Amino acid sequence: MRTEDQRSVARLALGVTGVFSLGLFLGWPLAVVGAVFAALFLQAPAALPLTAFAKLFVFSIGLMVISFLLSSIFSPYPLVFLMLVAIGIILSFMWSVSGAGVLPGVIALMGALMIPNLVLQSQDLALVLVYWIPLNLLFAGFVSTLMFVLIPAEPQTAAQKKAAAPPSFDPHRRIVRMSLVTVPFAMAFFVSGASALLVLFFVALLSQQLAAMPAAGKTVAKAMLTANLLGAAVSIICYEINVIAPVILTPILLCFFFCLTLGALGKSQVPLAAAAGSAITTALIVYGGSVAPFSDEADVKSITRVLQVASAAFFVIIAYFVVDEFWPEKERQAAQ
Numbered sequence: 633m634r635t636e637d638q639r640s641v642a643r644l645a646l647g648v649t650g651v652f653s654l655g656l657f658l659g660w661p662l663a664v665v666g667a668v669f670a671a672l673f674l675q676a677p678a679a680l681p682l683t684a685f686a687k688l689f690v691f692s693i694g695l696m697v698i699s700f701l702l703s704s705i706f707s708p709y710p711l712v713f714l715m716l717v718a719i720g721i722i723l724s725f726m727w728s729v730s731g732a733g734v735l736p737g738v739i740a741l742m743g744a745l746m747i748p749n750l751v752l753q754s755q756d757l758a759l760v761l762v763y764w765i766p767l768n769l770l771f772a773g774f775v776s777t778l779m780f781v782l783i784p785a786e787p788q789t790a791a792q793k794k795a796a797a798p799p800s801f802d803p804h805r806r807i808v809r810m811s812l813v814t815v816p817f818a819m820a821f822f823v824s825g826a827s828a829l830l831v832l833f834f835v836a837l838l839s840q841q842l843a844a845m846p847a848a849g850k851t852v853a854k855a856m857l858t859a860n861l862l863g864a865a866v867s868i869i870c871y872e873i874n875v876i877a878p879v880i881l882t883p884i885l886l887c888f889f890f891c892l893t894l895g896a897l898g899k900s901q902v903p904l905a906a907a908a909g910s911a912i913t914t915a916l917i918v919y920g921g922s923v924a925p926f927s928d929e930a931d932v933k934s935i936t937r938v939l940q941v942a943s944a945a946f947f948v949i950i951a952y953f954v955v956d957e958f959w960p961e962k963e964r965q966a967a968q
Contacts, residue, residue: 634899636786641895644674647779648912649888651772652920656880661760664920665833666768668913671891672735673776675898675909678785685773692739692769696762699743703751703758713748714822718815720744725810729803734840739769741836745818746829753827761829809959813951814839817944830921831940834914838948841910859907860945863914864938866890870919883923890915917941 651670655663673680680688699720706713721744728737742765750758817835838856870886891912898908918941 637899639783639785640674640677641892641899643776643779643783643785644671644895644912645888645891646783647674647775648891648916649884651775652887652916653884654771655920656883656923660767661764662768664830664916665765666772667887667916667920668833668837669735669769669772670776671909671912671916672738673772674779679777679780680773682777685777688736688739689766689770689773691736692743692766695740695743696747696765699747700751700758700762703748704755707748707751714819717744717748717818717822720748721815721818722807722811725807725814728840729806729810737840738836739765741814741839742833745832745836749822749827749832750829752822805959809952809955810839812955812959813948817947817951828940830917831944834917834941835944835948837913837917838910838945855906856910856945856949858904859910860914860942860949862894862904862907863911864918864942866894866911866915867918867938870915871922874923883919887916887920914941914945 648667648670652663652667655666660666702716703713706716721741724737724740724744727740728734732740746765747758747761750761814835818832821832838860841856870883870890873886874882894908894912894915898905918938922936
């Protein structure tokens with residue numbers, strides 16, 4: 633493995649485990665979301681510039697507040713409420729496709745999906761989410777920047793930057809494709825009265841990752857199914873180890889180990905390498921959302937979480953496959 637790849641894996645494992653560990657020790661709300669944010673930051677080839685991060689942080693605060701206010705006002709009117717959720721999802725995709733990137737798009741989707749869902753359950757809890765999503769983002773950004781300072785990245789060459797550039801695509805077509813998948817899922821989720829917030833977070837993340845992949849439908853479906861199966865398998869193994877050794881040090885060591893292992897897998901040349909990054913986020917959401925507090929119900933929690941996330945993953949991936957058959961991705965030039 634190249635030296636820079638070794639540094640990248642070390643940054644990822646140490647940074648994500650740091651956020652994950654402090655979340656366990658301090659018990660702050662949505663700590664697993666902070667760990668996922670850190671994983672997304674640390675999978676980048678370089679640290680996010682301070683100016684860009686400041687804009688992202690301010691954007692997250694404003695978005696959560698606006699989402700909370702609109703959701704609180706229109707929650708007594710179900711039809712209007714659902715229309716606003718759908719509009720929020722579409723605007724989130726438009727923001728992401730316009731050049732904002734995957735992480736801002738995920739945050740926008742969190743505002744469009746998670747805040748309204750929690751407002752229907754409890755406005756007090758929703759207000760906690762309004763505070764803690766930006767705070768988790770802030771802490772994840774601080775830790776990831778610290779990791780890039782402690783373990784510096786090599787400057788990217790012109791060839792590497794060109795290779796990392798996103799392929800040309802028709803933005804309007806991509807927005808329609810993303811909306812056709814995510815809006816029906818969200819409507820079904822809200823109408824059924826479901827309340828699994830981490831599932832909504834997972835769907836927001838998965839939708840962004842799928843939309844950013846330029847491959848054909850079958851290739852995308854196979855890659856993402858592999859990633860989520862790999863992440864679920866890692867989670868189940870971690871659960872079983874947790875049952876054997878139910879102490880707080882166990883999940884910390886497990887988090888470091890699976891970040892290190894999957895990070896190294898992502899830098900390798902094996903066929904599963906492309907699935908490693910998504911597998912890390914899946915493992916964090918499934919395992920991290922169920923490890924604390926430790927109790928006799930931990931095994932039930934783990935099974936429920938795996939089933940919830942697996943159901944969401946299969947729905948979204950199959951929906952993308954269907955959309956690809958009837959509304960495939962096209963390059964910008966082809967759309968003109």
